[in-house]
Amino acid sequence: MKNKDPNxxxxxxxxxxxxxxxxxxxxxxxxxxxAFKPTRLGRMRPxxxxxxxxxxxxxxxxxxxxxxxxxxxxxxxxxxxxxxPAPATDNPKAMDEAQATESAExxxxxxxxxxxxxxxxxxxxxSRIKHQNSKPDEVGIATSSAAEKKQxxxxxxxxxxxxxxxxKAEPEIFAEDSMSSTAASYAPDNTQIQQTSATIAExxxxxxxxxxxxxxxxxxxxxxxxxxxxxxxxxxxxLKQLKQNHPALDFxxxxxxxxxxxxx
Amino acid sequence: xxxxxxxxxxxxxxxxxxxxxxxxxxxxxTDAQLMVIYAQNxxxxxxxFNVLYERHKGPLYRFVLKSINNxxxxxxxxxxxxxxxxxxxxxxxxxxxxxxxxxxxxxRLLIDYYRKQGKRFEHAYDDAIPEHNDESTGHYQLPEQVLxxxxxxxxxxxAVTELPPDQREVFLMFHEGDLTLQQIAEITHQPKERIKxxxxxxxxxxxxxxxxxx
Numbered sequence: 001m002k003n004k005d006p007n008x009x010x011x012x013x014x015x016x017x018x019x020x021x022x023x024x025x026x027x028x029x030x031x032x033x034x035a036f037k038p039t040r041l042g043r044m045r046p047x048x049x050x051x052x053x054x055x056x057x058x059x060x061x062x063x064x065x066x067x068x069x070x071x072x073x074x075x076x077x078x079x080x081x082x083x084x085p086a087p088a089t090d091n092p093k094a095m096d097e098a099q100a101t102e103s104a105e106x107x108x109x110x111x112x113x114x115x116x117x118x119x120x121x122x123x124x125x126x127s128r129i130k131h132q133n134s135k136p137d138e139v140g141i142a143t144s145s146a147a148e149k150k151q152x153x154x155x156x157x158x159x160x161x162x163x164x165x166x167x168k169a170e171p172e173i174f175a176e177d178s179m180s181s182t183a184a185s186y187a188p189d190n191t192q193i194q195q196t197s198a199t200i201a202e203x204x205x206x207x208x209x210x211x212x213x214x215x216x217x218x219x220x221x222x223x224x225x226x227x228x229x230x231x232x233x234x235x236x237x238x239l240k241q242l243k244q245n246h247p248a249l250d251f252x253x254x255x256x257x258x259x260x261x262x263x264x
Numbered sequence: 265x266x267x268x269x270x271x272x273x274x275x276x277x278x279x280x281x282x283x284x285x286x287x288x289x290x291x292x293x294t295d296a297q298l299m300v301i302y303a304q305n306x307x308x309x310x311x312x313f314n315v316l317y318e319r320h321k322g323p324l325y326r327f328v329l330k331s332i333n334n335x336x337x338x339x340x341x342x343x344x345x346x347x348x349x350x351x352x353x354x355x356x357x358x359x360x361x362x363x364x365x366x367x368x369x370x371x372r373l374l375i376d377y378y379r380k381q382g383k384r385f386e387h388a389y390d391d392a393i394p395e396h397n398d399e400s401t402g403h404y405q406l407p408e409q410v411l412x413x414x415x416x417x418x419x420x421x422x423a424v425t426e427l428p429p430d431q432r433e434v435f436l437m438f439h440e441g442d443l444t445l446q447q448i449a450e451i452t453h454q455p456k457e458r459i460k461x462x463x464x465x466x467x468x469x470x471x472x473x474x475x476x477x478x
Protein backbone atom coordinates (compact mmCIF):
# COMPACT_ATOMS: atom_id res chain seq x y z
CA MET A 1 0.00 0.00 0.00
CA LYS A 2 2.19 2.79 -1.25
CA ASN A 3 -0.50 5.08 -2.63
CA LYS A 4 -2.66 7.09 -0.32
CA ASP A 5 -6.35 7.42 -0.86
CA PRO A 6 -6.31 10.50 -3.14
CA ASN A 7 -9.69 11.91 -2.17
CA UNK A 8 -9.06 11.47 1.50
CA UNK A 9 -5.55 12.89 1.25
CA UNK A 10 -6.74 15.90 -0.73
CA UNK A 11 -9.52 16.57 1.71
CA UNK A 12 -7.19 16.11 4.64
CA UNK A 13 -4.59 18.48 3.22
CA UNK A 14 -7.19 21.12 2.25
CA UNK A 15 -7.85 22.24 5.78
CA UNK A 16 -4.48 21.27 7.16
CA UNK A 17 -2.50 24.49 7.47
CA UNK A 18 -1.81 24.68 11.17
CA UNK A 19 1.65 26.08 11.89
CA UNK A 20 3.56 26.67 15.11
CA UNK A 21 3.34 30.21 16.52
CA UNK A 22 5.98 32.73 15.47
CA UNK A 23 7.30 33.12 19.00
CA UNK A 24 7.82 29.37 19.18
CA UNK A 25 9.76 29.47 15.91
CA UNK A 26 11.94 32.24 17.28
CA UNK A 27 12.56 30.37 20.54
CA UNK A 28 13.56 27.16 18.77
CA UNK A 29 15.85 28.92 16.30
CA UNK A 30 17.45 30.89 19.12
CA UNK A 31 18.01 27.70 21.05
CA UNK A 32 19.59 26.11 18.00
CA UNK A 33 21.91 29.09 17.69
CA UNK A 34 22.82 28.97 21.38
CA ALA A 35 23.53 25.27 21.16
CA PHE A 36 25.77 25.99 18.22
CA LYS A 37 27.84 28.70 19.95
CA PRO A 38 29.25 26.77 22.89
CA THR A 39 30.13 23.86 20.68
CA ARG A 40 32.11 26.27 18.53
CA LEU A 41 34.25 26.91 21.59
CA GLY A 42 34.32 23.19 22.07
CA ARG A 43 36.36 22.89 18.91
CA MET A 44 39.31 23.98 21.03
CA ARG A 45 38.90 20.87 23.18
CA PRO A 46 41.58 18.76 21.46
CA UNK A 47 44.08 21.59 21.77
CA UNK A 48 43.18 22.15 25.41
CA UNK A 49 43.54 18.45 26.11
CA UNK A 50 46.93 18.37 24.40
CA UNK A 51 48.08 21.41 26.37
CA UNK A 52 46.98 19.86 29.67
CA UNK A 53 48.85 16.66 28.84
CA UNK A 54 51.96 18.64 27.97
CA UNK A 55 51.76 20.34 31.35
CA UNK A 56 50.97 17.33 33.49
CA UNK A 57 53.47 14.87 32.00
CA UNK A 58 56.61 16.88 32.98
CA UNK A 59 55.22 17.46 36.46
CA UNK A 60 54.58 13.76 36.94
CA UNK A 61 58.01 12.97 35.54
CA UNK A 62 59.65 15.35 38.00
CA UNK A 63 57.72 13.82 40.87
CA UNK A 64 58.79 10.34 39.88
CA UNK A 65 62.40 11.44 39.56
CA UNK A 66 62.47 12.77 43.11
CA UNK A 67 61.04 10.10 45.43
CA UNK A 68 62.21 11.97 48.51
CA UNK A 69 59.66 14.65 47.64
CA UNK A 70 56.92 12.05 47.70
CA UNK A 71 58.18 10.72 51.04
CA UNK A 72 58.29 14.16 52.58
CA UNK A 73 54.73 14.76 51.46
CA UNK A 74 53.54 11.49 52.87
CA UNK A 75 55.02 12.24 56.28
CA UNK A 76 52.73 14.22 58.50
CA UNK A 77 53.85 17.07 60.72
CA UNK A 78 53.50 15.27 64.09
CA UNK A 79 55.60 12.41 62.78
CA UNK A 80 58.27 14.85 61.64
CA UNK A 81 58.34 16.40 65.06
CA UNK A 82 58.73 13.02 66.80
CA UNK A 83 62.32 12.51 68.06
CA UNK A 84 64.27 9.48 66.99
CA PRO A 85 64.80 6.85 69.72
CA ALA A 86 68.62 6.74 69.62
CA PRO A 87 69.38 10.37 70.56
CA ALA A 88 66.55 10.37 73.09
CA THR A 89 68.15 7.50 75.04
CA ASP A 90 71.45 9.34 75.15
CA ASN A 91 69.86 12.34 76.77
CA PRO A 92 66.99 11.42 79.11
CA LYS A 93 65.88 15.01 79.64
CA ALA A 94 65.63 15.61 75.95
CA MET A 95 63.70 12.35 75.61
CA ASP A 96 61.22 13.37 78.27
CA GLU A 97 60.83 16.79 76.69
CA ALA A 98 60.32 15.24 73.30
CA GLN A 99 57.68 12.91 74.70
CA ALA A 100 55.97 15.86 76.32
CA THR A 101 55.97 17.84 73.07
CA GLU A 102 54.82 14.82 71.17
CA SER A 103 51.90 14.29 73.50
CA ALA A 104 51.11 18.01 73.32
CA GLU A 105 51.09 17.90 69.54
CA UNK A 106 48.91 14.84 69.53
CA UNK A 107 46.50 16.47 71.93
CA UNK A 108 46.31 19.43 69.56
CA UNK A 109 45.26 17.24 66.68
CA UNK A 110 43.20 14.57 68.41
CA UNK A 111 40.11 14.54 70.55
CA UNK A 112 40.56 13.57 74.20
CA UNK A 113 38.88 10.21 73.56
CA UNK A 114 41.07 9.59 70.56
CA UNK A 115 44.11 10.62 72.53
CA UNK A 116 43.30 8.09 75.24
CA UNK A 117 42.82 5.38 72.71
CA UNK A 118 46.04 6.43 70.99
CA UNK A 119 48.13 6.46 74.17
CA UNK A 120 47.42 2.84 75.01
CA UNK A 121 48.83 1.38 71.79
CA UNK A 122 51.75 3.78 71.80
CA UNK A 123 53.12 2.31 75.02
CA UNK A 124 53.28 -1.15 73.52
CA UNK A 125 54.20 -0.30 69.95
CA UNK A 126 57.43 -1.22 68.26
CA SER A 127 58.88 2.21 68.80
CA ARG A 128 58.36 1.94 72.54
CA ILE A 129 59.76 -1.56 72.69
CA LYS A 130 62.70 -0.38 70.71
CA HIS A 131 63.15 2.42 73.12
CA GLN A 132 63.01 -0.01 76.02
CA ASN A 133 65.38 -2.34 74.22
CA SER A 134 68.09 0.22 74.37
CA LYS A 135 67.83 0.16 78.17
CA PRO A 136 69.87 -2.99 78.92
CA ASP A 137 72.81 -1.64 76.96
CA GLU A 138 72.39 1.65 78.65
CA VAL A 139 72.09 0.03 82.07
CA GLY A 140 74.97 -2.29 81.44
CA ILE A 141 77.17 0.66 80.70
CA ALA A 142 75.72 2.53 83.62
CA THR A 143 76.49 -0.21 86.12
CA SER A 144 80.11 -0.03 85.22
CA SER A 145 80.22 3.30 86.97
CA ALA A 146 78.31 3.85 90.17
CA ALA A 147 77.46 7.48 89.46
CA GLU A 148 75.67 6.66 86.26
CA LYS A 149 73.84 3.84 87.92
CA LYS A 150 72.36 6.27 90.38
CA GLN A 151 71.06 8.35 87.50
CA UNK A 152 69.58 5.40 85.69
CA UNK A 153 67.61 4.07 88.62
CA UNK A 154 65.58 7.22 89.37
CA UNK A 155 64.94 7.56 85.63
CA UNK A 156 63.56 4.08 85.57
CA UNK A 157 61.43 4.78 88.61
CA UNK A 158 60.19 7.98 87.00
CA UNK A 159 59.15 6.11 83.91
CA UNK A 160 57.30 3.56 85.95
CA UNK A 161 55.33 6.22 87.78
CA UNK A 162 54.58 8.31 84.73
CA UNK A 163 53.71 5.43 82.40
CA UNK A 164 52.90 2.24 84.22
CA UNK A 165 51.96 0.41 81.00
CA UNK A 166 55.66 0.35 80.11
CA UNK A 167 56.11 -2.31 82.81
CA LYS A 168 54.27 -4.80 80.67
CA ALA A 169 56.84 -4.53 77.93
CA GLU A 170 59.85 -4.90 80.16
CA PRO A 171 59.75 -8.65 80.95
CA GLU A 172 59.55 -9.40 77.26
CA ILE A 173 62.57 -7.23 76.59
CA PHE A 174 64.74 -8.91 79.17
CA ALA A 175 63.49 -12.30 78.19
CA GLU A 176 65.15 -11.74 74.86
CA ASP A 177 68.38 -10.10 75.97
CA SER A 178 69.06 -11.32 79.48
CA MET A 179 69.00 -14.59 81.42
CA SER A 180 66.81 -13.47 84.31
CA SER A 181 63.33 -13.65 82.82
CA THR A 182 62.03 -15.72 85.72
CA ALA A 183 59.02 -15.22 87.92
CA ALA A 184 61.19 -13.28 90.35
CA SER A 185 61.81 -10.64 87.71
CA TYR A 186 58.11 -9.67 87.88
CA ALA A 187 58.48 -8.61 91.49
CA PRO A 188 58.04 -4.88 92.27
CA ASP A 189 61.78 -4.44 92.96
CA ASN A 190 62.84 -6.49 89.99
CA THR A 191 64.39 -3.68 87.97
CA GLN A 192 67.59 -3.60 89.99
CA ILE A 193 67.89 -7.38 89.90
CA GLN A 194 67.36 -7.35 86.17
CA GLN A 195 69.98 -4.68 85.74
CA THR A 196 72.46 -6.61 87.86
CA SER A 197 71.80 -9.88 86.14
CA ALA A 198 72.12 -8.11 82.83
CA THR A 199 75.44 -6.85 84.01
CA ILE A 200 76.50 -10.40 84.96
CA ALA A 201 75.66 -11.52 81.48
CA GLU A 202 77.77 -8.69 80.10
CA UNK A 203 80.62 -9.52 82.47
CA UNK A 204 80.50 -13.18 81.54
CA UNK A 205 80.62 -12.24 77.90
CA UNK A 206 83.63 -10.01 78.50
CA UNK A 207 85.43 -12.50 80.68
CA UNK A 208 84.71 -15.64 78.71
CA UNK A 209 87.75 -16.58 76.63
CA UNK A 210 87.20 -17.26 72.97
CA UNK A 211 89.08 -20.52 72.83
CA UNK A 212 87.74 -23.01 75.31
CA UNK A 213 87.86 -26.77 75.77
CA UNK A 214 84.63 -28.75 75.92
CA UNK A 215 84.65 -29.06 79.69
CA UNK A 216 85.38 -25.32 80.10
CA UNK A 217 82.63 -24.49 77.65
CA UNK A 218 80.24 -26.69 79.64
CA UNK A 219 81.23 -24.92 82.90
CA UNK A 220 80.53 -21.48 81.43
CA UNK A 221 77.17 -22.63 80.11
CA UNK A 222 76.34 -24.14 83.51
CA UNK A 223 77.17 -20.83 85.17
CA UNK A 224 74.91 -18.96 82.81
CA UNK A 225 72.04 -21.39 83.36
CA UNK A 226 72.50 -21.34 87.13
CA UNK A 227 72.37 -17.55 87.15
CA UNK A 228 69.30 -17.75 84.97
CA UNK A 229 67.67 -20.24 87.36
CA UNK A 230 68.91 -18.27 90.40
CA UNK A 231 70.80 -21.29 91.80
CA UNK A 232 73.27 -19.17 93.68
CA UNK A 233 74.93 -21.87 95.71
CA UNK A 234 75.71 -23.89 92.62
CA UNK A 235 76.86 -20.71 90.98
CA UNK A 236 79.55 -20.27 93.62
CA UNK A 237 80.77 -23.83 93.10
CA UNK A 238 80.90 -23.40 89.36
CA LEU A 239 82.76 -20.16 89.82
CA LYS A 240 85.34 -21.90 91.95
CA GLN A 241 85.90 -24.46 89.23
CA LEU A 242 86.19 -21.71 86.64
CA LYS A 243 88.71 -19.85 88.81
CA GLN A 244 90.79 -22.99 88.97
CA ASN A 245 90.62 -23.43 85.21
CA HIS A 246 91.29 -19.76 84.45
CA PRO A 247 93.58 -18.42 87.19
CA ALA A 248 94.49 -15.40 85.05
CA LEU A 249 90.93 -14.12 84.88
CA ASP A 250 89.47 -11.76 87.46
CA PHE A 251 86.09 -13.10 88.67
CA UNK A 252 85.59 -10.54 91.44
CA UNK A 253 82.98 -8.55 89.52
CA UNK A 254 80.87 -11.62 88.86
CA UNK A 255 81.30 -12.75 92.46
CA UNK A 256 80.00 -9.44 93.78
CA UNK A 257 77.00 -9.46 91.49
CA UNK A 258 76.08 -13.02 92.44
CA UNK A 259 76.31 -12.11 96.08
CA UNK A 260 74.05 -9.11 95.55
CA UNK A 261 71.54 -11.23 93.70
CA UNK A 262 71.61 -14.04 96.27
CA UNK A 263 70.79 -11.51 99.02
CA UNK A 264 67.66 -10.46 97.14
CA UNK B 265 34.53 58.56 -7.26
CA UNK B 266 32.60 56.78 -9.99
CA UNK B 267 35.01 53.85 -9.84
CA UNK B 268 34.54 53.42 -6.10
CA UNK B 269 30.74 53.49 -6.46
CA UNK B 270 31.01 50.93 -9.25
CA UNK B 271 33.24 48.67 -7.10
CA UNK B 272 30.78 48.91 -4.19
CA UNK B 273 27.89 47.91 -6.48
CA UNK B 274 29.88 44.96 -7.81
CA UNK B 275 30.72 43.69 -4.34
CA UNK B 276 27.11 44.11 -3.25
CA UNK B 277 25.90 42.19 -6.30
CA UNK B 278 28.42 39.40 -5.69
CA UNK B 279 27.36 39.12 -2.09
CA UNK B 280 23.71 38.86 -3.03
CA UNK B 281 24.46 36.29 -5.73
CA UNK B 282 26.55 34.24 -3.36
CA UNK B 283 23.76 34.31 -0.80
CA UNK B 284 21.26 33.20 -3.43
CA UNK B 285 23.54 30.36 -4.54
CA UNK B 286 24.04 29.22 -0.92
CA UNK B 287 20.33 29.37 -0.24
CA UNK B 288 19.63 27.38 -3.41
CA UNK B 289 22.22 24.77 -2.52
CA UNK B 290 20.85 24.39 1.00
CA UNK B 291 17.25 24.00 -0.15
CA UNK B 292 18.36 21.36 -2.62
CA UNK B 293 20.04 19.27 0.07
CA THR B 294 18.32 16.33 1.69
CA ASP B 295 17.24 16.33 5.31
CA ALA B 296 20.03 13.98 6.28
CA GLN B 297 22.63 16.21 4.58
CA LEU B 298 21.26 19.28 6.36
CA MET B 299 21.33 17.48 9.70
CA VAL B 300 24.90 16.40 9.12
CA ILE B 301 25.88 19.99 8.27
CA TYR B 302 24.15 21.19 11.42
CA ALA B 303 25.90 18.59 13.54
CA GLN B 304 29.28 19.63 12.09
CA ASN B 305 29.09 22.96 13.93
CA UNK B 306 30.56 25.06 11.19
CA UNK B 307 29.48 28.43 9.83
CA UNK B 308 26.76 26.83 7.69
CA UNK B 309 25.18 24.96 10.58
CA UNK B 310 22.63 27.56 11.56
CA UNK B 311 21.51 28.04 7.98
CA UNK B 312 21.15 24.28 7.52
CA PHE B 313 19.03 24.10 10.64
CA ASN B 314 16.82 26.95 9.47
CA VAL B 315 16.11 25.15 6.20
CA LEU B 316 15.44 21.89 8.02
CA TYR B 317 13.15 23.58 10.50
CA GLU B 318 11.17 25.36 7.79
CA ARG B 319 10.77 22.08 5.98
CA HIS B 320 9.45 20.04 8.89
CA LYS B 321 7.94 22.42 11.39
CA GLY B 322 4.43 22.24 9.88
CA PRO B 323 4.05 18.47 9.61
CA LEU B 324 5.61 17.84 13.00
CA TYR B 325 3.51 20.51 14.65
CA ARG B 326 0.30 19.14 13.13
CA PHE B 327 1.27 15.60 14.05
CA VAL B 328 1.65 16.59 17.69
CA LEU B 329 -1.43 18.80 17.62
CA LYS B 330 -3.72 16.17 16.16
CA SER B 331 -2.31 13.50 18.43
CA ILE B 332 -3.14 15.30 21.67
CA ASN B 333 -5.72 17.92 20.53
CA ASN B 334 -4.45 20.53 22.93
CA UNK B 335 -2.76 23.63 21.53
CA UNK B 336 -1.03 24.72 24.73
CA UNK B 337 0.40 21.29 25.34
CA UNK B 338 1.24 21.02 21.67
CA UNK B 339 3.40 24.14 21.84
CA UNK B 340 5.31 22.73 24.80
CA UNK B 341 5.73 19.32 23.24
CA UNK B 342 6.72 20.77 19.89
CA UNK B 343 9.36 22.97 21.53
CA UNK B 344 10.62 20.02 23.56
CA UNK B 345 10.78 17.95 20.40
CA UNK B 346 13.03 20.44 18.59
CA UNK B 347 15.14 21.01 21.66
CA UNK B 348 15.79 17.30 21.76
CA UNK B 349 16.65 17.27 18.08
CA UNK B 350 19.13 20.08 18.75
CA UNK B 351 20.52 18.41 21.84
CA UNK B 352 21.00 15.02 20.20
CA UNK B 353 22.16 16.26 16.83
CA UNK B 354 25.41 14.36 17.19
CA UNK B 355 23.51 11.10 17.63
CA UNK B 356 21.80 11.44 14.27
CA UNK B 357 22.70 8.59 11.94
CA UNK B 358 22.93 9.79 8.35
CA UNK B 359 21.94 6.33 7.13
CA UNK B 360 18.40 6.78 8.45
CA UNK B 361 16.06 9.49 7.28
CA UNK B 362 15.54 12.60 9.34
CA UNK B 363 11.77 12.10 9.35
CA UNK B 364 12.08 8.62 10.86
CA UNK B 365 14.37 9.97 13.56
CA UNK B 366 12.26 13.05 14.29
CA UNK B 367 8.97 11.14 14.40
CA UNK B 368 10.54 8.55 16.68
CA UNK B 369 11.45 11.32 19.13
CA UNK B 370 7.99 12.86 18.74
CA UNK B 371 6.31 9.54 19.42
CA ARG B 372 8.38 9.02 22.58
CA LEU B 373 7.42 12.47 23.78
CA LEU B 374 3.78 11.70 23.16
CA ILE B 375 4.03 8.44 25.08
CA ASP B 376 5.61 10.35 27.98
CA TYR B 377 2.84 12.92 27.74
CA TYR B 378 0.17 10.24 27.92
CA ARG B 379 1.89 8.68 30.91
CA LYS B 380 1.90 12.01 32.70
CA GLN B 381 -1.79 12.35 31.92
CA GLY B 382 -2.36 8.97 33.52
CA LYS B 383 -3.39 7.35 30.27
CA ARG B 384 -1.95 4.53 28.30
CA PHE B 385 -1.07 5.35 24.75
CA GLU B 386 -3.35 2.64 23.41
CA HIS B 387 -6.33 4.08 25.30
CA ALA B 388 -5.58 7.76 25.04
CA TYR B 389 -8.78 9.18 23.63
CA ASP B 390 -9.42 12.84 23.61
CA ASP B 391 -12.54 14.11 22.03
CA ALA B 392 -11.57 17.76 22.08
CA ILE B 393 -11.63 19.22 18.62
CA PRO B 394 -8.70 21.47 17.78
CA GLU B 395 -9.32 24.88 16.36
CA HIS B 396 -7.28 25.24 13.21
CA ASN B 397 -6.52 28.30 11.21
CA ASP B 398 -8.25 27.04 8.13
CA GLU B 399 -7.29 28.81 5.02
CA SER B 400 -8.37 28.48 1.40
CA THR B 401 -6.57 26.00 -0.78
CA GLY B 402 -5.58 28.66 -3.28
CA HIS B 403 -7.57 27.19 -6.12
CA TYR B 404 -10.39 29.17 -7.65
CA GLN B 405 -13.60 27.78 -6.27
CA LEU B 406 -17.11 28.95 -5.87
CA PRO B 407 -17.98 30.21 -2.39
CA GLU B 408 -20.43 27.34 -1.94
CA GLN B 409 -17.76 24.84 -2.91
CA VAL B 410 -15.26 26.48 -0.57
CA LEU B 411 -17.75 26.37 2.26
CA UNK B 412 -18.58 22.74 1.56
CA UNK B 413 -14.94 21.75 1.42
CA UNK B 414 -14.31 23.53 4.69
CA UNK B 415 -17.11 21.61 6.29
CA UNK B 416 -15.77 18.36 4.90
CA UNK B 417 -12.25 19.12 6.06
CA UNK B 418 -13.47 20.00 9.55
CA UNK B 419 -15.46 16.80 9.66
CA UNK B 420 -12.42 14.81 8.55
CA UNK B 421 -10.19 16.42 11.18
CA UNK B 422 -12.75 15.73 13.84
CA ALA B 423 -12.96 12.14 12.65
CA VAL B 424 -9.18 11.83 12.75
CA THR B 425 -9.05 13.04 16.35
CA GLU B 426 -11.66 10.44 17.23
CA LEU B 427 -9.65 7.58 15.80
CA PRO B 428 -8.08 5.10 18.22
CA PRO B 429 -4.55 6.31 19.07
CA ASP B 430 -2.69 3.52 17.28
CA GLN B 431 -4.73 4.07 14.07
CA ARG B 432 -4.50 7.85 14.41
CA GLU B 433 -0.76 7.62 14.84
CA VAL B 434 -0.35 5.61 11.65
CA PHE B 435 -2.73 7.86 9.72
CA LEU B 436 -0.99 11.04 10.82
CA MET B 437 2.48 9.71 10.13
CA PHE B 438 1.35 8.52 6.73
CA HIS B 439 -0.40 11.74 5.70
CA GLU B 440 1.44 14.40 7.69
CA GLY B 441 4.94 13.06 7.80
CA ASP B 442 4.86 11.49 4.35
CA LEU B 443 6.41 8.41 5.85
CA THR B 444 6.12 5.03 4.23
CA LEU B 445 4.45 2.17 6.04
CA GLN B 446 7.85 0.55 6.42
CA GLN B 447 9.21 3.66 8.15
CA ILE B 448 6.18 3.79 10.41
CA ALA B 449 6.75 0.15 11.27
CA GLU B 450 10.34 0.99 12.20
CA ILE B 451 9.30 3.93 14.34
CA THR B 452 6.56 2.07 16.19
CA HIS B 453 8.52 -1.19 16.39
CA GLN B 454 5.60 -3.07 14.91
CA PRO B 455 5.39 -5.44 11.94
CA LYS B 456 4.62 -3.80 8.66
CA GLU B 457 1.51 -5.90 8.15
CA ARG B 458 0.08 -4.68 11.43
CA ILE B 459 0.72 -1.07 10.41
CA LYS B 460 -0.95 -1.73 7.09
CA UNK B 461 -4.02 -3.17 8.75
CA UNK B 462 -4.15 -0.26 11.20
CA UNK B 463 -4.12 2.17 8.31
CA UNK B 464 -6.86 0.26 6.54
CA UNK B 465 -9.02 0.29 9.63
CA UNK B 466 -8.35 4.01 10.07
CA UNK B 467 -9.38 4.84 6.50
CA UNK B 468 -12.46 2.64 6.74
CA UNK B 469 -13.49 4.27 9.98
CA UNK B 470 -12.94 7.78 8.60
CA UNK B 471 -15.00 7.08 5.54
CA UNK B 472 -17.81 5.65 7.63
CA UNK B 473 -17.73 8.68 9.92
CA UNK B 474 -17.68 11.07 6.99
CA UNK B 475 -20.67 9.33 5.38
CA UNK B 476 -22.61 9.74 8.60
CA UNK B 477 -21.54 13.36 9.09
CA UNK B 478 -21.95 14.54 5.53
